[in-house]
Amino acid sequence: MRLMISWCSCLVIFCLLQASHKASGVAYNITPSEPLFPNQTLVSSGNIFELGFFTLNGSENQYVGIWYKNLRPSKIVWVANRERPLVYTDRSAKLTIGSDGNLKLMDGQESIVWSTNVSGRSNYTLAVLFDSGNFVLKDGNYGEIWRSFDDPTDTLLPTMKIGVNVRTGVKKSLISWRSDSDPFPGSFSTGVTSETPPQAFTWNGSTPYRRSGQWDKAKFMGLPTMDQSYGSGCTVEQDAQQGTTYFSINRYDVFVYMFISPGGSLTIMRWDDGAKAWLTEWAAANDTCAIYGTCGPFGVCNSLNSPICRCIDGFVPKSNEEWNSGNWTRGCVREMELNCKKNTSTSTSTNIKEDAFWQMSQMKLPDSGDYVSDVEDEEGCESWCRSNCSCLAYSYVSNIGCMVWNKDLIDLQEFPRAGEDLSVRVAHVKAGGLRHKAVIISLSTIAGIMFFAVYVFVLCKWRANKTGNAWQEQLKQDDSRELTLYSFDSILLATNKFSTTSKLGQGGFGSVYKGKLKDGKEVAVKRLSSTSAQGVEEFKNEIILISKLQHRNLVKLMGYCTEGEEKILVYEYLSNKSLDTFLFDSGKKAELDWGKRFQIIQGIARGLLYLHRDSCRRVIHRDLKVSNILLDEKMNPKISDFGLARMFEGTQVLVNTRKIVGTLGYMSPEYAMGGIFSERSDVYSFGVLLLEIVSGKKNTSLYDQGYMNLLSYAWQLWSDGKALDLMDVAMAVSSPLEITRCIHVGLLCVQDHATDRPNMSNVVLMLSGESDLPQPRQPMFTFQAERPNRSIPPQQESIRSVNTITNTLVEGR
Template identity: 80%
Template sequence: MQLKIARCSCLVFFFLLQASHIASGVVYNITTSEPLFPNQTLVSSGQIFELGFFTPNGSENQYVGLWYKNLRPSKIVWVANRDVPLVYTDRSARLTIGRNGNLKLVDGQQNIVWSTNVSGQSNYTSAVLLDSGNFVLQDTAYSVIWGSFEDPTDTLLPGMKMGLNVRTGAKRYLISWRSDSDPSSGSFSTGMTSETPPQPFTWNGATPHWRGGQWDKSKFIGIEDMDQTYLSGYFVQQDIQQGTTYFWIDTYNSSFFAYVFISPGGLKLVYWDDGAKAWLTDWTVPNNTCEIYGTCGPFGVCNSSNSPICKCINGFVPKSNEEWNRGNWTGGCVRETELNCHQNTSTSASTNVKNDTIWQMSQMKLPDSGDYLLGVGDQECVSWCQSNCSCLAYSYVSTIGCMVWTKGLIDLQEFSTGGEDLFVRVAYVETGSSDSSHKAVSISLSTIAGIMFFAVLIFGLYKWRARKRGNLSKIPRRLDSVNTPENLGELVQGNAWKEKLKNDDSLDLTLFSFDSILLATNKFSMTSKLGQGGFGSVYKGKLNDGKEVAVKRLSSSSAQGVEEFKNEIVLISKLQHRNLVKLMGYCIEGEEKILVYEYLSNKSLDTFLFDSRKKAELDWGKRFQIIQGIARGLLYLHRDSCLRVIHRDLKVSNILLDEKMNPKISDFGLARMFEGTQVLVNTHKIVGTLGYMSPEYAMGGMFSEKSDVYGFGVLLLEIVSGKKNTALYDQGQYLNLLSFAWHLWSTGRALDLLDETIAVSSPLEVTRCIRMALLCVQDHAMDRPNMSDVVLMLSGESDLPQPRQPTFTFQTEMPNGGIPPQQESIWSVNNVTGTTIEGR
């Protein structure tokens, strides 16, 4: 017993000795008599930040820097002597306060390596590190004399301002490290411009590298994804009289850690994910070629979805066709026809000369170097540009005002969503008209010749179709069905509806003839067939202009009737988002109900996810990209579109993939749109797919946005695991994927759910997705997050609560009596071509 006590005493003494040693290395302020040495660190009062001497990996130099104390891997967020390093072996260096009250870093030879150089100070000062990360020099009254926030390096912390003062010439720019092991000033820098409205820029040396667009009092309109979801916490303050322009971020949450920093790879926003215990990147710019400044040169427009990515504005041609064809677009475009207002006076005075016209461009990142017209309204903006020959373009943004451009339009980009309208001055002849009598005659003759040519062509086509009529009549064509009293009413209703849709100006869709659909799909041949579902078949088609389309032909016995079909046309035509499939047109002839969509080369997600040979093509990076895209699409439907839409049939087969594996939500036949604050709806017609329905909808007919959230959670688990929800797992011990996922999560083996065909490239990200999926499939709708929360959770901007265990009432087959008998239920079972209807 005495031996054990002696051993315990020795251990206690050892740990006390170690604690004393550690404590001796931590200080909480720096004074004249208490400098900071290389074996010590200065810590903020809340233990959030730490400052001390450090040596980058692979370097022989020593620096004084600042970092988050308890978050690993550590990121140096500020460096004092970045351009004048200490020698690594110099252990006599110290950071202290000199006789004049300034902070100074001296080496072992008493040479001053770095100093604050604040004039008029005394030796009654001290330096402390605040919990905000600001390393400050203060006087005896605790007034801040100098702070590291005034002298940033490569990182912008919350509360730190980035910008400039044009009167004093002072700039607070972020400047990149030269390399990962060298914090000295690199070639990339980021700051704000002093123009109105101000813009954020990144420069490579003196050359613009990236531009964020004009500030509209809430966001930078040149950043496509900077919408209301991510706005809170971004601020710009401009004082024209003082000559200052500053940008900063505020997280409003002292426990949420984030920073913006500039590297040779671009500007990044990074945040700490407390659940994953890791630093995650929220966004990086530039992230594609179009975001690099001036990729397409003056009067060139960049669109990363096109090939080639650059094109000239209407009325302009490449300055050098040779360079343009080689993929070097930086020379830009030149005007094809001189503007009327730029011609000589005698020519302009001619009564036959037409005025220049305005060409509207939509969804644009507005060009650089615009002039802001203070106090000019919408109509005044138009009049000003039209009456000033120097005005090449204008735009009126309600949150900014009138902007005009008198120089070459540079750094134009066409967005897939969002953006602004830009109005460009072009010559009248470029719109298809002419000003000279000689050209008028030429155009008249060519027009007559064209009419004759098309008359002959149409006549020939008519004769060809007449010869083919017999063959076409062999195609199963419900238009030719006998008009019995039973189907005559539907035929009349269909024709009336067809005329109503045709006359609806709000529908920007093409009305296709049935014959054109037959030709496009090779008479609905099996070789053109892409797939089949409960509502009909989908075929690949090719229109006369060569454009490939997907043709959805509803079967005569389809559960999707006239109302569902009309719903899909009206609804999807009003929705525009890069993660929603685009409806191009429709066909209604007799009983034929056909939808024509954009063709997506990679078909639906299930063709990859549940195929043992193809699923390996979906690595984790692509799967996470798909998850994020689906979430953004649902957020648009629920909150950001002009309508409020609940999809009601979210599943893997309704997620289509384009050539870049970007997801697009499809099949809106069952979707419902609402207005106002309606959140919960009851229906006696339950439609959807077994396994994706929320409990309140399948059992009681109650649906809301949270019903879609439930389906998203199921979909998320299927994407992570590569397995279907409607199957038994672990030798039948678990009823479905949800119960199996909960078992793995609750036993600390969540990563075992990941598809075994792919490598774990980001285990913390995978775990976060599984946890979020379990939050989405909780039994009670009120417990599930909304899609705004989901998007924030995916980006790591929001903490994840602990999910509650679901009861897993759904099995691979619906139990008898699962739905009240008075309700009509339509179940579209995944991978089953038919539709099971349980009558009343």
């Protein structure tokens, strides 16, 4: 009897404990039967982000939001009820899923404070928090119904997008807090426009406040501090057919975010684990010239000048009184009517000369420009503008093309460095007057500075010759005697003085031109910019290294030129340019059937094998990517651009560097995160390149499909037994086994640990079918983007924890 009573007592105690445990809300997801209460938080599976109720210091309001877990100070990245806070004392509030399948924030009186408001009923839904910071509502089939990433507040996280869909009218913008202690929507917002090329804007209400300038496919041109390394971390995707334009941060590091402050400042912050602090990685300029339209129409702002505003040559202040008092917003007006206007307004126009164009350099291009798609070069751009009287200015940007302006030129800024050329239409008489004035000034000063100019010229020439001779002597000592040393005059002759019609393209280190030598041989001339990221050491490195390499799958360096400040490389000319011009062009990719693609893959592999094993010295390329693969007339690939390559002797395996160089998306994890590179770093880049060739997709082009990158997409298809779905739809399925083998090899090459990757000797054997293939390991990313329609066990998705205090307190920013 006592035994029975004891057993019954234990059963009662156990049931009470279970009930208490359930009341505390320990569960893995928010479901209709398991809401979230103020004393609980939802934690992402990797303990990176946390969602729950919080209050801000000194406030009696209570909100539901998401913040970084275990970082102090933390950062609130999303707020649900920013417009309708709960009362701090309301401990009966809850975040739950209603009978209609929507997430709902209810106060203690069961009134709805906030809801997802998704139309359509669902039999069963649940909400989870991912390591990307995305809070997602899913239906019974794990399809995504609603995402916090689609409802941003003031913060942009990696893989999250802001932008516009002109077809649906949906705009996604960052909206500032009202103050550091009040998340209510403030007056500032940041988004991108749908024009071509797009621009990023910060608005104060509906008024433009700051403007980024045009996107040139690598960076926003109006942000000089947005250098190549930063620019490669951001992406603007524009789809004319879908009517969408989106901006996102393309980074592997989840501990990075962009946010707009209550004062309208845009900043990118990064967590430094060593310093245990948030550091500013990039911040928009905070000077007066960064404010939209500071100098008004046809006014130019330069923060280094005093006063900072001036009128474009040929224009005068609209109001001298306002201008002299420092109020420049009404801008400038023309001194003289355009001649083409006279032609249209009078019948006797035979003696009226054409308008001229006044060129301005290092400019932030004005707002409201139009892209002219059917113009191929700068001369064509000028001709188009000259023939259209309404065209007030034009600019030809290599990565964009021809841009013209038909409205008042607004928000012009002159930079001390960087910037673009802008040609402004002025009346012919005024242009002549300006030139005449300039001649008078020049003649009046020539006498005084002639002697000094001659002295400086001779001194610079002596130093340049000395530098050039020193380089030549060093190159001779480094066994580069087979290379031709070209004179600068011969280069000018070959490229028609670097004419824009000869220009083949432009990269981060300078421009490439097509040239024709005296003997009729066609060449590609790479002229390094004076502001190039490739310095003297990289230039010498490329000459010395590539002169020692001879292989059919490596581009051939024919010679170089070093006169004065000029640094020029002369390569063999390859008629089909680079692989990306075919692979990522919807009109040309069909020319790359599987036979050609496999030939290209094998050629690149053999070229890398030569660099790693068969050349006189072992070489690690460090910047292998699609744009650095050139194609000859038979579509044979040739690896190019050895400015960042490193050369080794002996058996050295791993190297550590403090200077991380290369291209994000192609860098191996150990190199991008720790600066450690080896032959296997090139193998990783080759794997990315191989998967891009098979799929016809860029590694960073799958965010809108719910994948962090091409690698995660390829792995998902592979693990689902659908590897062939990765194949480019522009190709016909001709060799499914060969294509599947290539995908298999690509996944082996991009494994996280360098020791798991095959070397290039094995890769060549694998591609030819002469070697068995081990099973690849799943690539693990810093954080994993959500995959649509994929069923994930709830216990793997998120963890709910109970706070020991009555509410979660997060410090203001």
